[in-house]
Amino acid sequence: MSSDISDFDLLAIGPGFIENPYPTLHVLRAQSPVHENPDGSVFITRHADCLKVYQSRDMLSDKKEEFGRKFGQCPLYEHHTTSLVFNDPPYHTVVRKLLASAFTPRKLAEFEPLIEDIVTRLLDRAEDLGEFDFIEHFAKVLPTEIISFMLGIPEDLRPKLRGYSLSILGALDPEVPADRLKAGNEAVAEFAVILDELINHRRANPDGAKQGEVLEALIFGEHDGRTLTQEELIQNCIFLLNAGHETTTSFVGNSIAVLLDAPGQHSLLREDPTLIDTAIEEFLRVESPLQIGNRLASTDIELVDRTLPKGTYIHTSIAGANRDPAVYDDPDRVDITRKPNPHLAFVTGIHVCLGATLARIEGRIAVGRFVERFPKLQSAGPKSLVPLARFRGYASLPISIR
Numbered sequence: 001m002s003s004d005i006s007d008f009d010l011l012a013i014g015p016g017f018i019e020n021p022y023p024t025l026h027v028l029r030a031q032s033p034v035h036e037n038p039d040g041s042v043f044i045t046r047h048a049d050c051l052k053v054y055q056s057r058d059m060l061s062d063k064k065e066e067f068g069r070k071f072g073q074c075p076l077y078e079h080h081t082t083s084l085v086f087n088d089p090p091y092h093t094v095v096r097k098l099l100a101s102a103f104t105p106r107k108l109a110e111f112e113p114l115i116e117d118i119v120t121r122l123l124d125r126a127e128d129l130g131e132f133d134f135i136e137h138f139a140k141v142l143p144t145e146i147i148s149f150m151l152g153i154p155e156d157l158r159p160k161l162r163g164y165s166l167s168i169l170g171a172l173d174p175e176v177p178a179d180r181l182k183a184g185n186e187a188v189a190e191f192a193v194i195l196d197e198l199i200n201h202r203r204a205n206p207d208g209a210k211q212g213e214v215l216e217a218l219i220f221g222e223h224d225g226r227t228l229t230q231e232e233l234i235q236n237c238i239f240l241l242n243a244g245h246e247t248t249t250s251f252v253g254n255s256i257a258v259l260l261d262a263p264g265q266h267s268l269l270r271e272d273p274t275l276i277d278t279a280i281e282e283f284l285r286v287e288s289p290l291q292i293g294n295r296l297a298s299t300d301i302e303l304v305d306r307t308l309p310k311g312t313y314i315h316t317s318i319a320g321a322n323r324d325p326a327v328y329d330d331p332d333r334v335d336i337t338r339k340p341n342p343h344l345a346f347v348t349g350i351h352v353c354l355g356a357t358l359a360r361i362e363g364r365i366a367v368g369r370f371v372e373r374f375p376k377l378q379s380a381g382p383k384s385l386v387p388l389a390r391f392r393g394y395a396s397l398p399i400s401i402r
């Protein structure tokens with residue numbers, strides 16, 4: 001990485017940045033912590049600044065204007081502008097309150113036996129395989145099963161979910177080629193037909209809902225006398241399905257990839273399985289599944305030595321914040337005992353990840369049990385990343401446990 005960062009443009013990053021963004025983020029943080037992109041937006045890489053932006057009530061998530069320019073009127077625009085994550089109060093509050101009832105710690109604890117069962121089944125299969133793609137045969141299965149269960153997605157449709165997710169979330173990257181836009185639009189359109197049918201079925205059969213089903217809470221729940229329209233239900237269910245499995249797949253996959261590259265830490269976790277709680281926080285910190293967020297300033301905001309005017313579009317580097325030497329000693333070193341670990345993988349503020357507790361339960365059980373059961377862990381071929389800047393996870397991760 002050249003030390004001259006002045007011409008860095010987040011909207012024109014290449015495959016080198018996607019492969020390994022961390023050296024560039026270190027240079028940006030040191031030399032240009034509030035970096036202006038040629039389009040006038042800024043990219044911030046310091047932990048304190050990201051925290052300030054996420055904690056401020058004056059930083060907006062509504063993206064109707066930006067997505068209008070980026071997508072035009074199309075299914076992707078409809079989807080992203082209706083999901084809670086890209087909205088502000090009061091609409092955001094209504095959807096969040098309805099969803100929150102399905103994500104209480106007590107409700108989530110009910111999922112632990114189901115998670116243990118799925119993980120045991122996956123471990124048995126992994127043992128039979130010996131050498132396999134960890135993403136295909138392990139990491140993606142658990143989160144897909146859990147979120148599908150919560151939304152009542154039938155088994156035959158589940159294999160399609162990751163493809164839909166990657167197409168829809170891929171359209172959020174800073175740069176989006178035309179073929180990716182097309183794939184994203186097709187995925188939203190197909191997914192919407194499926195969700196429309198499922199929602200209608202649940203409306204007609206309210207008693208058929210399984211315990212813990214979030215779909216039921218969304219359809220029949222109301223906040224301040226407001227229920228969600230069919231379109232709002234469809235788009236928020238699509239969002240929940242994507243949010244609920246893609247990031248968690250990456251979390252579990254990235255954790256094993258980190259351990260492959262840090263055999264000393266792998267041995268330490270095997271010797272002391274009680275380290276799993278601090279270990280998963282460290283995996284979330286060093287390889288955050290969501291690397292870049294954004295907000296629109298609705299008032300002037302002071303960051304470092306500058307005042308950004310109202311209307312500035314701010315890209316937050318979650319990955320940069322999580323390796324800020326002002327917060328972390330030796331930030332590129334993996335240390336599964338690290339404590340405190342105030343990483344921003346789930347961000348903070350009113351949009352703080354609603355599924356963080358669920359993701360942590362899934363990660364703790366999936367990674368913990370895997371390491372306990374298989375003392376040997378080796379690479380079985382070249383791994384490949386999903387080629388996106390905003391989301392970091394592996395498309396394939398061949399490993400051997402023999």
Ligand code: HEM
Pocket residue numbers: 061084085086096099147240243244245247248251288289290293294345346347350351352353354355356358359
């Ligand atoms: C390790 C896995 C996960 C990571 C790293 C992650 C990360 C995030 C982040 C960074 C946000 C905030 C986005 C923003 O405002 O810019 C977010 C929001 C959200 N996440 Fe997660 N997430 C994960 C797993 C999950 C799971 C398992 C679910 C649900 C089953 C979920 C549901 C949500 C929802 C509903 C929101 C929107 C919250 C709001 O706008 O109020 N996430 N997530």
